[in-house]
Amino acid sequence: MGEIKVLTSYAALELDKIPSYMRRAGDTKIIYDPQNDDEVSVAEDQFDSLVKKGFKAFKVKKDGEAGREIKTFKPNEGMYILVPPIVGG
Amino acid sequence: MVSYSEGTSGYSEGTSSYIWDLWTSSSCDATSTSTSDYYRNDSTIWTNWTSDRTQATISYSSEGTIWSKWSSTYKVPIRNSIVFYDSAEEEKTTEQRRAEKAQMEINEQWSDYQYEEMKREKEEAEDLALELLSDIIGEDQMLIYKETGRIVVHGQKHDWLLRKGRTIVKLEGDKAIGYCVHLRDRQSYPETDNIIALALHLKTNEERLEKTANRNYPIEEEVVEIGGEAKVIKYDVLKRRVKINYVEDLAAASF
Numbered sequence: 001m002g003e004i005k006v007l008t009s010y011a012a013l014e015l016d017k018i019p020s021y022m023r024r025a026g027d028t029k030i031i032y033d034p035q036n037d038d039e040v041s042v043a044e045d046q047f048d049s050l051v052k053k054g055f056k057a058f059k060v061k062k063d064g065e066a067g068r069e070i071k072t073f074k075p076n077e078g079m080y081i082l083v084p085p086i087v088g089g
Numbered sequence: 090m091v092s093y094s095e096g097t098s099g100y101s102e103g104t105s106s107y108i109w110d111l112w113t114s115s116s117c118d119a120t121s122t123s124t125s126d127y128y129r130n131d132s133t134i135w136t137n138w139t140s141d142r143t144q145a146t147i148s149y150s151s152e153g154t155i156w157s158k159w160s161s162t163y164k165v166p167i168r169n170s171i172v173f174y175d176s177a178e179e180e181k182t183t184e185q186r187r188a189e190k191a192q193m194e195i196n197e198q199w200s201d202y203q204y205e206e207m208k209r210e211k212e213e214a215e216d217l218a219l220e221l222l223s224d225i226i227g228e229d230q231m232l233i234y235k236e237t238g239r240i241v242v243h244g245q246k247h248d249w250l251l252r253k254g255r256t257i258v259k260l261e262g263d264k265a266i267g268y269c270v271h272l273r274d275r276q277s278y279p280e281t282d283n284i285i286a287l288a289l290h291l292k293t294n295e296e297r298l299e300k301t302a303n304r305n306y307p308i309e310e311e312v313v314e315i316g317g318e319a320k321v322i323k324y325d326v327l328k329r330r331v332k333i334n335y336v337e338d339l340a341a342a343s344f
Contacts, residue, residue: 005221007218007272007278007282007285007286008214008278054273056289056290058289058293060224060225060289067289067292067293068293069293069294081221081225081285081289083272083285083286083289083290084272084273084274084278084286085272085273086270086271086272086273086286086287086290086298086301087270087271087272087273087301088269088270088301088302088303089256089269089270089271089302089303
């Protein structure tokens with residue numbers, strides 16, 4: 001299964017396209033079957049939509065190994081983490 | 090119940106006074122003619138107020154209330170002190186008061202419930218964030234993070250100390266420099282989400298994070314609460330180590 005984890009604010013306002021049952025503060029999981037075209041299409045739409053809003057997508061290896069930033073959605077990559085924009089304080 | 094109060098001490102018949110002005114002004118729903126009429130035809134009100142009742146005090150709840158009451162039944166006994174209650178309140182039955190009290194208690198309980206729910210949701214969100222961070226950094230580093238709220242991240246060029254709820258620290262040459270950078274709308278996210286986001290940025294694009302961040306000031310040490318105790322973290326950058334009370338070595342648990 002493919003999975004996109006989105007760091008989600010309490011308000012989750014950014015995720016209005018994601019069904020409410022999948023939405024909660026902390027992280028929102030978008031799970032899809034890479035073999036199912038419909039599910040992949042929905043996941044890709046959500047991925048693109050969030051990236052357009054300034055989210056950064058990361059592919060992370062376990063236990064601290066260097067990950068990489070992802071620009072394009074690839075359904076067979078396993079888990080992505082989508083992170084909201086950061087700002088200087 | 091009472092909005093205004095004014096004494097009539099020293100007022101005399103025919104002399105303009107504060108209360109008299111109020112009574113005869115349009116805002117009090119009385120006219121000088123009607124007032125004069127009352128004075129001429131039945132001087133009870135004014136006479137009592139200005140002669141032997143020199144220390145009288147009148148309190149009234151709203152404009153017009155007194156005049157309405159006095160002009161309809163102006164033979165009401167005049168006392169040295171007369172208090173008019175708000176008519177709406179006066180009309181409340183015991184049951185209404187009880188219902189109001191019950192409603193207030195319900196509102197209070199609802200408010201407490203909402204607060205507890207919000208608190209619970211925040212805790213759950215923080216738990217999820219901790220779970221995700223653990224997946225990223227591994228259990229060993231996670232233990233340190235849970236205890237100190239800090240993790241050391243090896244960026245592409247420098248080592249960084251990420252501190253929960255605080256600025257992050259870059260180990261730069263022989264200095265530890267504070268940098269202020271965080272998730273936009275940070276307060277809407279669990280604190281640990283902020284750490285996750287910064288750690289991922291540092292591991293993949295340190296330069297961009299540094300450009301986004303605001304560089305602050307060098308830091309030599311800080312006090313941290315660990316296990317309910319205040320401890321001092323020393324930034325021993327020459328040895329590229331961050332020590333807690335010179336014993337625990339955070340740098341040993343970095344990723």
